[in-house]
Amino acid sequence: MSMGCVSPDGKLSERALSFLRLVKERGKIRPEEAVELTGRPLFQVRSSLRELTQAGFLQVEGQEYALTEKGHSALE
């Protein structure tokens, strides 16, 4: 399946980068907060956060998502 946030060669889409920036800005974020802040539909937020987690850019902490070192590096 093609990816919405991360291409098979590991490149991040604009949507992915905007999510990473948002998580960096907020520290941690819940999907419902991301819906409010981005105006994107819930299914797309959940899907994007899951993809970014699977690719190692985010980590799950309880109900929230936080940047990993790889996530921080991607924004530098």
Add this chain to the structure above:
Amino acid sequence: MEQVVSMPRIGDQAPAFEAQTTMGPIKFPEDFQGQWVVFFSHPADFTPVCTTEFMGFARLHQEFQKRNVQLLGLSIDSNFSHIAWVMNIKEKMGVDIPFPIVADADGKVARLYGMLHPGESSTATVRAVFVVDPNGKIRAIIYYPLSAGRNMREILRLIDALQTADKHGVATPADWVPAPQTWEFTEENTKVIVPPPTTYEDAIKRLKDGYECADWYFCKKKLG
């Protein structure tokens, strides 16, 4: 093509699947937990009846949003085809399609949901509608044939009836609506769709036949 292998029923948990959509990959119903979903199939992209349905859903999109409903379309076409069709609707009809469409080129999801009815067509999905509640349970199912476009307001009314029943522990009678409705049918609603051409030659000819054409595949006429 493989025949229908399953037919989910009201009260069942919505069968799970992963798929690509025009708005990115999804896990269904997991990604939609907490929201109602109207999951509907249509026969194929670049078909006129489906185009009218998509524009109808788009017109009522805000009403669905107010009710915490996510629309989700599907047909046995590729993601590229879905994207091209959505762009065509925007370009020729001026309507943005604000909901995702599942790419189901191999028909896997259509078979999982019993959207293929071989007596009607072995390759095109019928007009199925599955209403899935915030817990991923199927609450209503509607089937329409390929030739008749669905009534979008009825789907909205069905959502209102289900949500009212859940909230107040009641049932709703025939023709129930939550508030008096204004049914705005006009002359436009009386026009019918002319079958799309199947060859390039016919497509060119069609544009000169005096029909009302939004595009080569989408022409209407008034019945005499």
